[in-house]
Amino acid sequence: MNTAWFITRKIALSHQPNFSRFIIRVAVAAIALSITVMIIAGSLVSGFQIEISTKIFGFWGHVRIYDYNSTIGFQDKAVSIHQKFYPDIEKMPGVKHIQVYANKPGIIKTKNEIESIVVRGFGNDFDTSFLSKCMQSGKTFQAGDTSYPRKILISNSTATRLNLKTGDDIIIYFVEQPPRVRKFKIAGIYKTGLEEFDKLYALTDIADIQQLNNWSADSVSGFEIFIDDVKNISAMGKKINENYIGQNLVAQTMKEINPNIFDWLELQNINEYVILILMTIVAIINMATALLILILERTNMIGILKTQGATNSFIRRIFIYHAGIIVFQGIVIGNIIGLGLSYLQSRYGIIRLAEESYYVKVAPVHFDPLFIAAVNIGVLVVCLIVLLIPSYLVSKVSPVKAIHFR
């Protein structure tokens, strides 16, 4: 039988002295608050990171293969589609899909406005699943459509600035010697919410881009590869580079192509860590105070147990167990509140964000069971380890003095 635990249970469940009871409630509340804040912060940060990176990867794929002489905003270098990796790389474990693309910079001109833009051509291997979800009006179309005027998808931000809607015709000037002009019909308006990208890109059939570039149907700007698990992105990028890439080609992950946005996402982790650390400190300070008061209010019991031959470590165990019960209660309550609030946010989107700055309208929530388990176990373990220090107060209680008072 674990006598220390038996004693703990009895005193924890019994009517505690008034001040202890109050302090225990404060400590439970503090732990619950810490856990709540940690869970919400963690769920929001990872929800935010996942939501935004999902958008980026959904639109651009994870790894891009292109001629390293190509620079965004200028004329891309042609790359032949006859590559050993196309489309065979789809058989590589971890690779989901590969598709071609071709870019061409141009200028949209309406009656009153002009706007620079990159027209992005997609082929018949284009995976429209992500884009379909982003459509605000109209709909996506397949490559190979021969209607005239040619179809194009523009972003919501371009449409707003140029005051365009689905069904309108637009004229786009392409910078060539001499300049070339093409008329397009807006087949749909998309919005990923990633403003920087949205305002720059329009999408059309790759055949038009090839023709404008005087390329054959076998030439593209490059390839976009989608992988199964974003966690492996760097490893996959490296593997693809090593196994398939030669000549002028380079395979880069979206993280390498857009370091700014991913660094910014990474930066959110620091906010999260700061919150986690602060909340752990709050929990520890409250628990240490609570433990000291529990001990001080029970010096008589400590003294009596010592006269009966209880060692300091035995008595300390009683109080550490007691602290454990308090932390556990706080953790349970904190999880209920934290997960509950996160659920409400994911369900009803109570917290809203400015989409221009954060790319999302509603603060997204992501539940990671591993993270939540780590928070719970971390708080429990850290608290109990730190509490070993104040529990030394037990050895300062002299049995003789404790017995004297009554």
Add this chain to the structure above:
Amino acid sequence: MIQAVNVSKAYGDIQVLKGISLRIDKGEVVSIVGASGAGKSTLLHIIGLLDRPDGGEVIIDDNNLANMSDKDLSSFRNKHIGFVFQFHHLLPEFTALENVCIPGWIGKRNDNEVKEQAKELLDYLGLKERFNHKPSQLSGGEQQRVAVARALINHPKVVLADEPSGNLDSDNARELHELFFRLRKEFYQTFVIVTHNEELAKLADREVIIRDGRLY
């Protein structure tokens, strides 16, 4: 069996014990008397290993306790010494039975064995109907008898009692004193009793008096 050799103890400037030597044999009931503040409790605490003397030593069954670590002293106290104080000092959250069992459990003895013995003891002390009562539900005499049972649970070499009947009315006090002698007679239990009660002091096999830090 128990020997205090030239024990001295000071609190600040006050020299409470000035070289006290005392020998207690198995089965003896020794009473310690003296004026208030004479150092009776202090001596009892030192014999009971709750306090260490400044000088001199305590020897129990050839164990010199001066060199023992706190942990070993605790274990020794648990196995071999029982205390009864003026106040019962029972833990209020626990039943009479549990209070009696706790020293046995602290000593990591078998749970059932301890419980059985605790029941026998309480029964012997006339508390058969009180096993599951909390201390607050017991009378002063009953509380003190539970405390005696608790002191006896680990079959100590000696029970050290510090004014055990100091808080009891004369009937209850007499009953408690008779109990001590019955335990001595039937179980050969050794007692050292600090008391202001002259009746009890006279009943003891030996009465020692502390005055000016010395024994007489």
